[in-house]
Amino acid sequence: MKKAIAFLLLLLVAGCNGQEKEKPEIKKEEKKETAEKPKGQWEVKKEYDEFGNLIKYDSIYSYSYSNIEGDSLKVNLDSIMDSFRDFFDERVPFSWKDRFSYFPETDSLFMKDFFTEDYFFKNWEKQHSELQEMMKKMDSTRNAFLKKYHPGLLESKENN
Numbered sequence: 001m002k003k004a005i006a007f008l009l010l011l012l013v014a015g016c017n018g019q020e021k022e023k024p025e026i027k028k029e030e031k032k033e034t035a036e037k038p039k040g041q042w043e044v045k046k047e048y049d050e051f052g053n054l055i056k057y058d059s060i061y062s063y064s065y066s067n068i069e070g071d072s073l074k075v076n077l078d079s080i081m082d083s084f085r086d087f088f089d090e091r092v093p094f095s096w097k098d099r100f101s102y103f104p105e106t107d108s109l110f111m112k113d114f115f116t117e118d119y120f121f122k123n124w125e126k127q128h129s130e131l132q133e134m135m136k137k138m139d140s141t142r143n144a145f146l147k148k149y150h151p152g153l154l155e156s157k158e159n160n
Contacts, residue, residue, distance in 0.1 A: 080150060087145045092137060 047056035146153055
């Protein structure tokens with residue numbers, strides 16, 4: 001008899017624990033609506049004088065969006081910058097040290113203007129257009145990197 005009661009109790013306990021709770025299924029439309037709403041926060045600062053009168057009132061409303069899945073967008077910027085440095089060094093055909101030397105060449109043929117009063121300024125004027133071209137190449141290299149490896153992070157001109 002004890003074995004039968006123990007067996008029935010075991011079945012009762014196993015039957016109660018064996019039931020699964022049904023999770024409410026969220027439809028795609030409902031999930032999309034919840035993902036698009038920003039998380040907002042108010043911060044209010046008030047300052048009163050010695051008589052209890054309000055003399056300063058400052059409030060800040062901040063909000064942030066999450067990605068499509070509703071999770072916060074996490075980006076490891078250090079990792080992106082390290083991989084960009086390697087990508088950049090492989091694809092840009094110049095070196096900073098080579099391009100930005102304001103000191104005279106070692107060959108005396110190129111040193112004739114070294115003794116003029118505005119030697120460095122003249123070099124800057126000559127290198128200004130080269131500098132603009134370098135910046136364009138650098139931007140196009142950066143854009144190619146972001147499009148290839150991190151397409152979601154590149155901002156378009158329309159967004160700015």
